[in-house]
Amino acid sequence: MDKGRLEAFSDGVLAIILTIMVLELKVPHGDGWNVLLPQWPVFLSYVLSFIYVGIYWNNHHHFLHASEKVSGSVLWANLHLLFWLSLMPVTTGWMGENHFAQLPVALYGFVLMMCAIAWQPLQRSLIAANGGKGSLLAQAVGADWKGKVAVAMYLGGIPLAFLAPWVSCVLYATVAAIWFIPDRRIESRILK
Template sequence: MMGKTRLEAFSDGVIAILITIMVLEMKVPHGATLEILLPVWPVFLSYILSFVYVGIYWNNHHHMLHTCHKVTGGILWANLHLLFWLSLIPFASGWVGENHFASAPAALYGLVLLMSAIAYFILQQQIIATQGENSLLKKAVGSDWKGKLSPITYATAIPLAFWYPLLSMALYVGMALIWLIPDRRIEKVLKAHEV
């Protein structure tokens, strides 16, 4: 077993690079009028949504790792699995933005979100398994309604994108808004455990 410091540092570094890649992919339009910005609004909106998603994963990953005191090989591989899917967000974000939320890019964006959610769940379960019967993380997540709702929403939005891509994108935005609501479950369990 090893400590979690390297896992946290590596994950934070990858996530910081993802955000950097996303912002560097946005090309500055040539011209000095506000009208010149109109063609690039979908790229900017997809960047905002993707930035929010990456931020949500970073925040939740950070809190989840606070409950983890030892790192196993399973946790390392599950974490890499999560980072793989998160690393595809800049590509999916760029494609959906550049193509003004067209069907196939909107479906791919949802697929990346779905696989990220599944990968996060796998990592969460790996951590819970190492903690045993008195798992702090298990107590904190409880029934985890948001964690269950997310993949269902993404799985619904993916095929929907081929008929109603904007509705599909609206579902992605709605799910991000749900996750933006501060979630204090892990903080509460850790604080109660310290007392």
């Protein structure tokens, strides 16, 4: 199967997700700094989610660029990932509107965790469709320590949200920072 259609569809869905998130930002009424202050939690949650969606888009792009083929399992795994990513605007808005309250922060972490978990079948199916365990793509992924650390941090952050939501948010931001640092695994092995 040609990967172009999968890339175009995924890019479109991710663009819509970002558009929905930015539309949740309300225009302040007034022209002073004081009208911006009540908006900071919404804006902060938007920035974090924008970074997350950007990270997924970037990694998705690299994986598909390094792949020659896609299969039916890749298509379904991709839809699974896009499903969880499509929930980002709802949890982002809920968390920001409620000033990082316990349940919204926990649910936000759950959606982040499910996105990370959904990435794994997509990654495995792309590797399988492009040569399997001995392929350059599989070698580039390696042990995927970042993916394992991310899921562990989400698993810690979700219950912690009911005790200290800000600590959970710091964990979520730390995962984003880990992934924000460019991942050279694919570029160094395949995209020469």
